[in-house]
Amino acid sequence: MEQTAAYSPSPDDETHDAYRVPPHNIDAEQALLGAILVNNESYDRVASFLDPIHFFDAVHGRIYEAAAKLITGGHLASPVTLKNFFERDEALAEIGGPAYLARLAGAATTIINAEEYGRTIYDLAIRRELIRVGTDIHNRAYDAPVDDTPSAQILEAEQALYQLAEQGKYEGGFQSFHESLKTAIDMAAEAYKRDGGLSGISTGLRDLDHRLGGLQPSDLIILAGRPSMGKTALATNIAFQAAKAYKAEHHADGTVEAKDGAIVGFFSLEMSAEQLATRLLAEQSGVPSERIRRGNIHEDEFHQLVDAAQQLQSIPLYIDDTGGLTIGTLAARARRLKRQRGLGLLVIDYLQLLAGSGKFGDNRVQEVTQITTGLKALAKELNVPVIALSQLSRQVEAREDKRPQLADLRESGSIEQDADVVMFVFREEYYVSRREPTEGTPEHLQWQEEMERVHGLAECIIGKQRHGPTGTVKLQFQADVTRFSDLDQVHTEGFE
Known part of the structure; x- marks a missing residue:
């Protein structure tokens, strides 16, 4: 479930940000990891857009990264094969150690929603990055040196936001020849209707x-x-x-x-x-x-x-x-x-x-x-x-x-x-x-x-x-x- 603060103090109180929890969804992260550990095909549904850094919980990011290395190397990723990676992981030990991996797999119900879980995790990561960019713009405007002009700040802010907008896209990768053929036919039809046949x-x-x-x-x-x-x-x-x-x-x-x-x-x-x-x-x-x-x-x-x-x-x-x-x-x-x-x-x-x-x-x-x-x-x-x-x-x-x-x-x-x-x-x-x-x-x-x-x-x-x-x-x-x-x-x- 997405966790956010229920109360937002006055904007005049510069300390209120410290009480706000960045947007995240631990349940979605656990559900996706469980689905991957139960059926490694789940990883293929999210691999094109989801990276370890997109997980809010750093331990979840490391579990995802370790599973990805095994799967892309042609090996099985399961609670048993991942156990050796995390035997000495202090952060994982705090939440149950290697047994936590088994609980993730045991709680998994279906892989059908794996891609949807991945997109939820990704979107929340983009929102957190948007907060970071906004904070950087805010702080830079307050503390800018004399030679850091407003126009330079605006240009770099635009570039940062555009790069973030480009990251926040799922499109890309392979498409069927059927889709490519449809696009080509549509283009020919438009040319046929247009004056001059262009x-x-x-x-x-x-x-x-x-x-x-x-x-x-x-x-x-x-x-x-x-x-x-x-x-x-x-x-x-x-x-x-x-x-x-x-x-x-x-x-x-x-x-x-x-x-x-x-x-x-x-x-x-x-x-x-x-x-x-x-x-x-x-x-x-x-x-x-x-x-x-x-x-x-x-x-x-x-x-x-x-x-x-x-x-x-x-x-x-x-x-x-x-x-x-x-x-x-x-x-x-x-x-x-x-x-x-x-x-x-x-x-x-x-x-x-x-x-x-x-x-x-x-x-x-x-x-x-x-x-x-x-x-x-x-x-x-x-x-x-x-x-x-x-x-x-x-x-x-x-x-x-x-x-x-x-x-x-x-x-x-x-x-x-x-x-x-x-x-x-x-x-x-x-x-x-x-x-x-x-x-x-x-x-x-x-x-x-x-x-x-x-x-x-x-x-x-x-x-x-x-x-x-x-x-x-x-x-x-x-x-x-x-x-x-x-x-x-x-x-x-x-x-x-």
Whole structure:
């Protein structure tokens, strides 16, 4: 039976906590141990989530641990086989010695409720841990040194509570193929019903969606390119289109399901929120961002800006422009956003500006490995696609064909390994424009023809994809408003 104090003194009395008994249930602990000692199969029902530390009575925890060692080693755990472990145990001697083991087994009635007993023990252990975390937060706030800021305390408190929330889950382990098959069929059915037949979130670009099937939940998508190729522009385009298309279905139990699009979280480690907003405003209004910043606009363009701003205000796109974030802090903020607002897509601009959570010295490769592993784990944990932008090494510039390859990724080992999809943005126009010959020469005429051929064209090269084919998707790029769009099918088939 769960034991709690019947009387709780006034909160003003700081000594009242000493009279409160932490939540526990000795009867459930005894019932579970008895069931295990009678039938060792009971252990298999609780082994995936219950550990010795979850028992309130330390002796019960040691009995459970000893039984677990015997059972996992292929031996029988019974009062007889456990007797040798506890002959000199002083704590057990106080409650009856080895004979207590026999009493546990003798009092056991059934193993049917073993899992339920285990969950009761586990839940009470989580409650005790919650009390401990709360006490730590309380004491730290009272006695914090000068350099221990409130923001640091809040961040660590959030992390501690989230870790506790993750511990308090029974889910996990094996599931039958029947369940996996049902999930796959449900996903296909949803894709069939959705416009465009996508199983994931639409990028807003028809030909890219055709290749990817949309952005898939739990995928880590690396979007890489050299400076000025348009990585951030493509990421903001995708983020806006996903947020703009967001449609939610509210259920009777209070849960909300995204039927289309997504609530988007955008970590902008390089650009400020205002710069990012200006880009989106330029893209949606058609007024170049340079002219927006200088205020060099006509009256009709001002009305276009107002209309675009009103449309942007209503979309569920949230921007965090804090610089120098660690992967731990980023993960905590993403969890908070999902808890408070919801989250369907996460964008990080860009990966090399993140820091690892720990000390790595000059070992940047090891640090990036922790970052990419953390991003992939976060994508799975939150069950959302994560798009992380990445810089490419300068070796691209040394080749005649400047199209990027997987080997061009900085610290490429972990990035390529952890990513589910790797895409490169490439604009040949950028390179052609920089090798203009002298005007009036035959070479200049040839250069003009080449510029006309590549003007406004971009390529999204899919270098890796776990779920489908690789290849190149051709796009239209309007540089003055940083807008990517589908290429006119008259000129190309859209992808190769």
